[in-house]
Structure formats: structure tokens, C-alpha cells
Amino acid sequence: MREIHDQKESEAVKQKPHKNNIRTVLWDAKIFSGWEKEFEGADVIINMAGRSVDCRYNQKNKDLIMNSRVDSTRIIGEAIAQCSHPPKVWLNSSTATIYRHSLDKKMSEEKGEIGTGFSVNVAKAWEKAFFTNNTPQTRKVALRTSIVLGKNGGALQPIKKITLLGLGGKQGNGKQKFSWIHEEDFVRSLDFLINNSRVEGAINIVAPEPSTTSELMKLMRTTLKVPFGLTSPKPLLELGAFLIQTETELLLKSRNVIPKRLTDEGFHFTHHNLELALQDLLA
16 A cells, blocks of 8 residues: 655654555655655555645635645546556545536436536536546545544634534524535445446545434533523624634535445445434543
């Protein structure tokens, strides 16, 4: 196994010893510098490079969010295209945010409706860079991933902060759909896609049943044993997001996405129930 890290992580990586069959190689996601040779004869490429969206959407951060995704995807395609023995599979991150705000319609890969706005534009440019790469010998899967809930870091942490601050009540009108996936099922789904040669194209990486933000916050309060949560209309959420330097999109956009292609192919989720998933992750 080979890990490729951005140069910004170089100091930490230099101090990281090789372990078992893992070798670490540095790259800057923009130009060839030798890292591209690692792709020759590789079985699988998994690209998750991209500036975190847990930030304020000022122009500088918007440019970093967009360019880090598009540039890294484009140059990986160029690296694969020059291989004599290219990788068999390339999994590339995308996002379930590509679909429109939806309270009523569940978005599958086939019938989902693409939305508008900055985050959607990022998703469309990301997938365009991925699918327009000329890599005919490499099976490609775009991971339209929902909000991944994990023990350390990720989207669950700002939601946890809001809850512990006593702001874990209804967010906006509370009717927004909340599509999510447990970190364990996220990893399992990638393994499933790597080993299922029939699957290519865009795949929704989400738990089978979307919840609502109202139910999410209720379960967060119960699980964290926080006795109350103030209702947060949009202006108050904007203030809270500013204070913790993030955006309200996490809780105000209705993500109503289902994993139709995964379930049709026979993938079985370990974590279907949001309440049990939160109990596991926040224990």
C-alpha cells in the first residue's frame, strides 16, 4: 500500500516511519515530481484530496476548495494516462451536495436533480475533471458522499459543539433532510466498490434512510445528555457559524439522498439507524 500526501504535510510525513507494507510519498497535487511513478501497476487509486469545507466561504477559501479538488483530480488522470500498466480502479471523492435542496424527493443517481450554488458548482467541476480524463483501461467511480459521521474530526464535531453550547434545538425549521453515513460503512462501501467490477460512474455513498435535522439534534441532545437546546433560526445560526468559523449549509441544506445503486448491487449497511450510530460514535 502506498500513501500519497500533500507537501503541506511534509514535516509530519518525514517523521512517519514506514510500517508493514505502507510507503509514504509526497506530492503537491499540481505537477509531476516522481510521485506519478507510484501509479504504474497499482491496483487501486483512491483520491480524497481537497481543502476542508469546514471554513468560512470567503473568496480565498472558495478558490482553495475548488482548485484543490479539480487540480488534484486532473493531474491524477494525467498520471494514469501515461502508465504502461494503469491502475485497475480509480475511486475519486465527490459529494452528495451535488443534488438540489429537497424536502420531498429522494435523490438517486438516476433520478436525482442537480442543484445550484457554490458547493454544487464545486461538485460539478470536480466530476467533470474526473470523468473527462482519458483513462480507458481504468474503471472509475465518483463517490457522491453524504455527511460522514466519525469519532474523530469531520462533520460530527461542529454539530457536537453546537449541541454542547446549548444550541442543539431545531435548526431553521428543522424539516431539512439529513443524509449521513457511519464511518465504518463508508470504508466498507469503498471496499465493496473496489471489488465489484460491474460498478462505475457516480455512486451515492449514504445510509439508506435520510433523517431530518430536527431528529438529528434531538438525538444529539439525548446522546450527549444535554437537557435543552435552543431553537436556532437562520440569523442565530449564521452568528454561531461565524463564531466557530464554519458555514450554515451543513444544517440548513436539505440533503435527501438515497444509495440506490449500492443497494441494487447488494451492499448491506451495518449502520441503518441514526440513533444507534450516534450512540456508537459519541460514546
